[in-house]
Amino acid sequence: MKKHSPIPPRLATYLLLSFLRDDFKEDVAGDLAENFEYDLRHSGVFHAKFNYWKQVILYLRPFAIRKPKNYASNPMIMYRSYMRSAIQNMVKNKMHAFINIAGLTIGISVGIIICLWIYDEVSYNTGYPYFERNGQVIQNVTNNGEVETVNVVPWVLGDEIRQNYGTDFKYISMASQAYPRVMAIDTMKFSRVGFYVEPDFLQMFNVMAIKGTLTFEPSSILISESTAKILFADVDPIGRSVTVDDASFEVTGVYKDFPEHSRFGDVGFVAPWSRYVVLAELEKIDDPWRPNSFGLYVTLDDKANFAKASLRIRDARLKKVNDQLAKKKPALFIHAMSDWRLRSEFVNGQMSGGSIQFVWMFGLIAAFVLLMACINFMNLSTARSEKRAKEVGIRKAVGSYRSQLITQFFSESILTTFLAMVFALLVVWLMLPLFNSLAGKNMVLPWSDPIVWGGVVGASVIIGVLAGSYPALYLSAIRPVGALKGVRSGHNASLPRRVLVVVQFTVSVLMIIGTSTVFLQIRHGKERPLGYNTDGLIFVPGATAEMHSHFDAVRKTLIDNGAIVEMASSVAPSIGMWGSSSRIDWNGKDPELSVDFAQFVGSYEYGKTIQWEVLNGRDFSRDFPSDTASVILNEAAAKYLMKEEVVGETIRSRGEPYTIIAVVRDVVFGDPYESVRPSMYYLSRESQYFLNFRLNPEKPAKESISLIEKEIKPYMTQQPFSYEFVDDSQSRKFGNEERVSTLASTFAGIAIFISCLGIFGLSSFVAEQRTKEIGVRKVLGANLPHLWILMSKDFVLLVAISCLLAAPVSWLVLRSWLEGYEYRVAIPWWIFVAASVGTLIITIATTSWQMLKTARVNPAATLKVE
Amino acid sequence: MIETRLGDFEETVMLIVGILGEKEAYAFRISKAFEQRTGRAISIGAVHSTLDRLETKGFVKSVLKQATSDRGERKKRIFRITALGRRVLKESMDFKVELWKSYPEFAGKFSITGLN
Numbered sequence: 001m002k003k004h005s006p007i008p009p010r011l012a013t014y015l016l017l018s019f020l021r022d023d024f025k026e027d028v029a030g031d032l033a034e035n036f037e038y039d040l041r042h043s044g045v046f047h048a049k050f051n052y053w054k055q056v057i058l059y060l061r062p063f064a065i066r067k068p069k070n071y072a073s074n075p076m077i078m079y080r081s082y083m084r085s086a087i088q089n090m091v092k093n094k095m096h097a098f099i100n101i102a103g104l105t106i107g108i109s110v111g112i113i114i115c116l117w118i119y120d121e122v123s124y125n126t127g128y129p130y131f132e133r134n135g136q137v138i139q140n141v142t143n144n145g146e147v148e149t150v151n152v153v154p155w156v157l158g159d160e161i162r163q164n165y166g167t168d169f170k171y172i173s174m175a176s177q178a179y180p181r182v183m184a185i186d187t188m189k190f191s192r193v194g195f196y197v198e199p200d201f202l203q204m205f206n207v208m209a210i211k212g213t214l215t216f217e218p219s220s221i222l223i224s225e226s227t228a229k230i231l232f233a234d235v236d237p238i239g240r241s242v243t244v245d246d247a248s249f250e251v252t253g254v255y256k257d258f259p260e261h262s263r264f265g266d267v268g269f270v271a272p273w274s275r276y277v278v279l280a281e282l283e284k285i286d287d288p289w290r291p292n293s294f295g296l297y298v299t300l301d302d303k304a305n306f307a308k309a310s311l312r313i314r315d316a317r318l319k320k321v322n323d324q325l326a327k328k329k330p331a332l333f334i335h336a337m338s339d340w341r342l343r344s345e346f347v348n349g350q351m352s353g354g355s356i357q358f359v360w361m362f363g364l365i366a367a368f369v370l371l372m373a374c375i376n377f378m379n380l381s382t383a384r385s386e387k388r389a390k391e392v393g394i395r396k397a398v399g400s401y402r403s404q405l406i407t408q409f410f411s412e413s414i415l416t417t418f419l420a421m422v423f424a425l426l427v428v429w430l431m432l433p434l435f436n437s438l439a440g441k442n443m444v445l446p447w448s449d450p451i452v453w454g455g456v457v458g459a460s461v462i463i464g465v466l467a468g469s470y471p472a473l474y475l476s477a478i479r480p481v482g483a484l485k486g487v488r489s490g491h492n493a494s495l496p497r498r499v500l501v502v503v504q505f506t507v508s509v510l511m512i513i514g515t516s517t518v519f520l521q522i523r524h525g526k527e528r529p530l531g532y533n534t535d536g537l538i539f540v541p542g543a544t545a546e547m548h549s550h551f552d553a554v555r556k557t558l559i560d561n562g563a564i565v566e567m568a569s570s571v572a573p574s575i576g577m578w579g580s581s582s583r584i585d586w587n588g589k590d591p592e593l594s595v596d597f598a599q600f601v602g603s604y605e606y607g608k609t610i611q612w613e614v615l616n617g618r619d620f621s622r623d624f625p626s627d628t629a630s631v632i633l634n635e636a637a638a639k640y641l642m643k644e645e646v647v648g649e650t651i652r653s654r655g656e657p658y659t660i661i662a663v664v665r666d667v668v669f670g671d672p673y674e675s676v677r678p679s680m681y682y683l684s685r686e687s688q689y690f691l692n693f694r695l696n697p698e699k700p701a702k703e704s705i706s707l708i709e710k711e712i713k714p715y716m717t718q719q720p721f722s723y724e725f726v727d728d729s730q731s732r733k734f735g736n737e738e739r740v741s742t743l744a745s746t747f748a749g750i751a752i753f754i755s756c757l758g759i760f761g762l763s764s765f766v767a768e769q770r771t772k773e774i775g776v777r778k779v780l781g782a783n784l785p786h787l788w789i790l791m792s793k794d795f796v797l798l799v800a801i802s803c804l805l806a807a808p809v810s811w812l813v814l815r816s817w818l819e820g821y822e823y824r825v826a827i828p829w830w831i832f833v834a835a836s837v838g839t840l841i842i843t844i845a846t847t848s849w850q851m852l853k854t855a856r857v858n859p860a861a862t863l864k865v866e
Numbered sequence: 867m868i869e870t871r872l873g874d875f876e877e878t879v880m881l882i883v884g885i886l887g888e889k890e891a892y893a894f895r896i897s898k899a900f901e902q903r904t905g906r907a908i909s910i911g912a913v914h915s916t917l918d919r920l921e922t923k924g925f926v927k928s929v930l931k932q933a934t935s936d937r938g939e940r941k942k943r944i945f946r947i948t949a950l951g952r953r954v955l956k957e958s959m960d961f962k963v964e965l966w967k968s969y970p971e972f973a974g975k976f977s978i979t980g981l982n
Contacts (some may be wrong), residue, residue, distance in 0.1 A: 024914075027930060031894040031910050032938030038898070058909035063918045131919050 006045050008036045008052045016056045021066050028059065029848065043364040077290050078404075079411065086412040096384065096415070099378050099761040101642035103754050104420030107373025108463070112748055113435055114366035114382070118430075120261070121355050124341040124481040127259030129206050130299050133170070135306060135334035137161070138298040140349035142329045142529050143582075149346035152177075152292040155282050157317060158198065161296070161502040165313050168304040171200035176276050177226045178267055182719070184243045189719075192227055192268035194244070196276035204299045205264060212238040212253035221249035224257045227268035244271065247279050252459055263340060289320045298334060311336045323581065327594040347820075357741060365747045368507050372751055374467040375500045376758035377413065381471030382497055383765040389567040392475055393483030411466025413462060421460045434790045438742055440735075472494070498798055501762070504755045504807075505802030505839065510788055510833045511748035513810040517827060518799035521673075521818065522734055524825035531667040531676075532574060533611040533635075534727040536695040538705070539573040540712070541722065551603070554711050563707035568609040569688040570602035575729045577669055580677070586641055587654040597637055597653075598669070598679040601688065606681070607632070607664065611690045617647035617662030620683045627683050631658035637678035638663045653680065672733050727738035752839075756846045759795055763847035766791065767854035773858035787855040799843045803836035869951050871923070872958050873903040878904075879916050882954060883926060893917060917945055924952030 011741065013029065020028060020557055032127075035413060039048035056541070069432045090097035125131065138151040158174035166172070178195040199216045201207070207214060208226055228237045228251075237251045245728060258264040285291065300309060310333035317330045344354035403442050429445060436443055446452050545556075551569065558564045558816060580596045600606075607619045610749060615635065620627045632653060638646045649660050658680075666676035691712070695704045767774075782790075818824040872880075882899050883891045892901075897913040900906070910923070918927045927948050930941040 024943075026940050027892070027943035028910075030933070030937035030942060031892065031914075033940065034894045035910060035936040038894075057908050059911035061911055061915045063915050064911065217886070597946065 006040065006048070008033055009049050012053050012056045016059060019060065019065050021064055024064060028064070028683055032056065032059075046206045055734045061457055074408045082408050082411040083415065085408065087851045088414065089226050090416075093384070095764065096380050096761055099757050100380060100416050101420050101423065103373040103757050104417060104467070105427060107135045107370045108420055108424035108459075109431065110369045110747060111366045112424060112445075113431070114362045116432075116445070117439060117441070118359050118363060120443050121341065121359050123261065125259075125262045125337055125356075127262055128204075128337070131337055133300055133308070133474055134204055134337035135300065135301045136337070136340070137298060137313065137332055138335050139292070139328075140331045140333070140346075142327075143594065147349035149349055150292055152294055152426070153296050153332070155277070155285075155294050155687065156287050156288045156320075156384075157294075158296055160316055160320070161298070161313060165316060168301055168309040168312060169298045170301045171297075171299040173198040173201035173204060173297050173589055174273050175201065175297060176273070177295065178264070178278075183227075183231065183269065186238065188231075190230060192230075193266045193327050194269035194271065195267065196273045198273045200299075200734040201270070201297065204297060205258065207258075207270070208256045210254045210256055211236070212251070214253045214255065216272045217252070218272055218278070219248070219250055221251035221269055221271045222253045222255050223251055224267065228258050229250045230255045236536055241439065244269070245279070247275070249275075252314065257499040259589055278302075287322065289317060290322070290325060290483070300334075306334050306336050311531040313395065324594075327592070328582065361744070362747075365511070365744070365751075368511075368756065369747060369751050370463065372504050372507065372758070374463065374752045375504050376754060377416070377467040378470040379411075379497050379758055380761045380765070381409075381468070382474055382761055383494075388475060389478050389483040392478050393480040396478075396480040397484065404474045406472045409472035409475060410465060410468045413472070414464030417460045417464035417467065418528075421456060437747050438746070438814045440739055440740065454828055458791075473616050497762070499796045501759065501795075502802050502805070504758060505843075506798050506805045508748070508752045508755045509803050509806035509835055510810050510813075511744070511751050512839065513806065513831055514814060515741060515745040515748045516831055516835065517810075517814045517818075517825075518737070518744060520828070520831070521821065521825050522737050522741060523739075525672040525821075526731070526734060526825065528668060528672055528823060529611060530730070531665045532744075534725075534730055536697055536701065537574070537610060537726040538695065538723045538724065539570075540691045540693070540708070541573075541689060542716055542719040543569055543687065543689055543712075545687045546807055547691070547712060550715050554715075555605075557711055558693075558708060561707060562699055563704040565694040565696050566605050566609045567691060567693045568606040569687050570600065570606050570690050571684075573690050573724075573729070574599065574610045574667065574692065574726055575669055575733075577677075577679075581653060583654045584680075588642070593640075596641060598677045599653075600679060600681045600691075601684045602681065603685070603688065604683065606692070609694045610667070611694065615663050615665055615666040617660070619662060626659075627661070628685065629656075629658055630683060632662045632664055632678045632681040633660055634676065634681075635678060636665045636666055636676050640678055645718055650803070651680075658682070673823045675822045720800055752842065756842060759843060760846045760850070763791075763795060764850040766794070767850045771854055771857070771862045774854055775862040776858075778855075778859040778861070782851070784855055788848065788851055791851045791855070792844055795838060795843055795847045799840055800836075803839060805831075809830045871937055872925075872954050873938075875922055876925075877955065877958055879913060880920060880925060880947060880951060883917075884947050884955075888946065889932075890946065891945045920951070921945075924948060925954055 013032075013413065016029065016032070017025060017664075029423065032052060035055060036052050039051050100361050128134065135151060136151060137157065138149060139153060140147050140149050142148075155174060158172055161169070162172050174197070176196040179195055180191045180193050183190045183192045183194075197323045202214050202216070202222075207222070211228075214222060216222075221244065223231065223237065223242075231238065237254060240251050241248050242251060243249070258267055260442065273855065298309075300306065311332070316332055319324060321330065330479075342354055342356040342359065343351045345352050353711075395405060399813070425445075432443060434443075548569065555567050558567060577598045577600070580595050580598045582594060584597050586597065604620050604622050607614070618633075620632070624630070631653070633641075633646065641649065641651070643649060646663060648659050649661055650657050652658070654700075664681070667679065668676055668681070670677065693704075693708060695701055706725060708723075713721060757816065770791065774782075776789075777787060777790075811832070814827055818827070873908045878900070879896060882896050882903070886895055886899060886934050893910050893914040895910050897910050898916070900904045900908050900913065917926060919929070921928055925948060926945045928943045930943055932944070
């Protein structure tokens with residue numbers, strides 16, 4: 001008896017027969033089988049199988065592949081017929097066509113808007129030729145054991161890098177901080193953003209001259225085209241003199257504005273760094289390697305790369321600083337320009353994200369919303385399959401091929417998508433201004449870009465195929481005999497539909513929980529006790545020495561006329577920090593401890609003006625002339641001293657001893673989600689830039705402010721009077737989070753809406769399908785609530801499953817998100833319950849309408865149909 | 867110049883078809899014979915593709931017959947050279963002999979035995 005011998009790999013044979021021309025099937029399969037036998041005898045099973053596969057694959061030649069059957073003699077007529085039947089189907093089922101198109105329109109609109117948003121984010125800063133090669137030198141410093149990343153460096157670093165580490169860099173430029181400065185010509189004053197840079201900067205960032213030359217003499221200044229227009233209108237600006245921060249410059253060139261969509265977009269003038277060194281008296285700084293205040297930009301040499309160059313310059317500062325600062329282990333590295341925007345945040349010295357997180361988040365949202373719209377389409381089409389099964393059966397019976405039916409369904413779905421795309425473009429066009437104001441952007445639809453149009457058409461086809469794939473493949477597979485006899489597909493047929501509904505609602509519930517938690521976190525941050533009172537607290541910048549010399553008189557007048565309760569001057573407003581110092585010392589300080597204390601300087605009544613809470617000791621007082629040598633600590637700073645009683649202790653700052661006279665409750669001045677940094681408050685009798693006023697709550701704020709203006713104006717003539725409410729500035733700190741949460745909740749709402757649209761359609765189908773069943777049940781005595789529960793429970797079950805799935809997932813995601821905030825809300829348990837119950841109620845509400853309509857029909861009417 | 871309309875590989879395959887004769891000339895055998903005679907490996911598909919092309923040109927004809935057990939009782943596609951095919955082969959050879967004869971280094975000294 002012959003042993004059972006190996007046979008050729010089945011899969012390979014299957015593959016072969018799947019593509020082979022029909023008339024070749026027999027002989028080719030025979031040849032390959034014979035070859036397999038031959039190999040088996042000569043070289044073994046493995047080789048035989050391998051060679052069989054090889055032979056099969058090598059049969060993939062044009063001559064051997066089955067030609068597609070040429071079904072119709074005139075394909076145009078066929079496609080026209082497909083289109084016609086697609087339109088007929090839409091007209092016949094207006095509601096479903098509407099749900100499909102509306103859902104897809106919303107989905108695609110969201111997709112387009114988010115694509116624009118992502119493009120806008122990703123293209124930020126890209127408008128420079130050296131985009132790929134530019135970077136900024138920034139540093140990691142270790143404070144109190146925590147690594148902090150700062151993007152400013154000492155002013156001497158530029159020269160140090162140039163002299164000792166220059167081989168890696170093509171261009172190197174120091175830059176002062178870019179902020180609005182007062183520019184004046186003759187008697188006119190303007191506020192323009194600008195900064196001081198080295199000549200290399202002009203090459204690095206492709207500064208192009210429009211008028212004049214880009215010469216960089218110490219007294220020259222280059223102004224942007226838009227600045228030139230504002231300052232000089234039509235007059236030729238070249239050679240004119242302007243003053244910036246009280247120093248006079250001569251305009252030598254006008255350059256083309258920096259790309260608007262970039263870090264330097266608002267820079268209206270650049271002036272030479274060499275002049276800044278003189279003006280800011282940088283050379284007089286006793287320890288030039290200590291203060292970090294300046295930007296350092298570099299362009300890599302052609303052969304260098306960021307990683308290696310970063311490693312080389314890492315210790316450039318460490319080698320120069322004093323022992324005290326060396327404890328902070330300053331490590332320099334280069335932050336590539338392509339990461340400035342997208343990966344701008346650092347945690348523990350590692351890049352941790354930035355707007356790239358939002359790019360991902362919104363990208364995901366767009367994908368989900370689009371997916372939901374596609375799911376609706378699939379579900380409605382398959383649900384309708386029982387109605388269309390007859391159509392398919394007849395088409396098949398009269399000789400339609402399956403592939404023709406697939407084409408037909410695809411042309412229906414692509415037609416739907418195209419319609420939706422047209423509507424979506426319209427919606428985007430209408431909604432873009434609104435979205436721009438929500439997102440704080442200035443985006444436009446690039447109508448004239450052929451790539452966009454290609455994308456639009458391509459996306460319609462892809463979405464059409466995606467949305468139509470399931471119905472096309474599912475419906476076309478129906479067996480005509482069964483379909484014509486009216487055999488109903490069993491329970492299994494609706495399983496994929498159920499799964500899709502669960503997917504939809506899981507995502508929706510996820511989004512609801514997510515956005516509500518974001519809202520809670522923002523509210524949590526807003527309601528955080530700030531340690532002082534922001535109500536009716538305003539600050540006015542630009543106090544002059546003259547103002548200061550009349551300070552007491554002004555204060556008295558304003559208090560007497562009831563405009564204010566108290567006023568004080570300070571170096572920084574209460575929402576900001578003046579500076580920080582690491583040269584802090586006290587008796588018993590651990591010599592290894594390196595800690596930065598934030599520094600605040602104010603006049604006597606600073607504390608009373610902002611109404612902080614003195615926990616221990618006494619506030620600064622005019623009764624104690626020695627208070628200039630006193631200091632007040634906040635709780636965080638007091639903790640560092642590790643003493644039971646800190647009031648009365650001495651603390652040395654930059655070598656000077658100060659007596660601690662009080663501990664105050666932490667005043668939240670920085671990021672509202674971070675813990676408060678240890679702070680020290682000094683008293684100064686000298687002139688300070690900001691005036692703080694505690695308005696009288698009894699008087700309307702407007703009145704008080706105009707009284708203030710009247711009093712201080714005579715002493716502050718150099719600048720126009722401007723003021724700001726501290727609570728406004730405080731709430732601006734939430735701008736970014738609020739913007740994102742508004743957008744995210746809008747999208748979550750849209751997602752829910754689309755999902756509801758879907759189950760609305762589905763429920764109406766179910767209701768329609770069960771009309772007779774309901775009729776029979778009614779005849780047999782079922783009542784309305786009973787019928788309602790009967791029909792709703794399927795959907796409710798699905799949504800309940802979704803809620804159960806969404807809760808743990810969202811909890812995990814949100815927990816890791818909240819870990820990014822030091823001051824965070826605890827995720828409340830009720831948020832899961834509320835989201836689930838809310839979704840269930842919405843579900844019941846949407847499905848009931850159709851159900852009840854069906855359930856209320858007189859059974860006599862439904863049962864006599866047919 | 868005579869247009870042979872016959873590629874080198876096509877010619878070889880046709881000759882092998884002729885050599886193998888009525889019983890053996892099907893794609894598997896032809897590819898094995900090709901491998902034996904040239905020492906070069908060739909896939910059955912490549913041979914079949916050439917045969918298919920030759921058939922379109924009318925140089926060979928194929929019929930299905932002779933199912934055997936070692937190929938799962940499937941029929942073989944046996945190829946046979948047509949009259950046109952024979953003529954094209956002959957023309958191709960004549961053309962090459964003509965060329966050889968006019969090759970100056972070999973002119974007169976070089977005889978192809980048994981063919982003229």
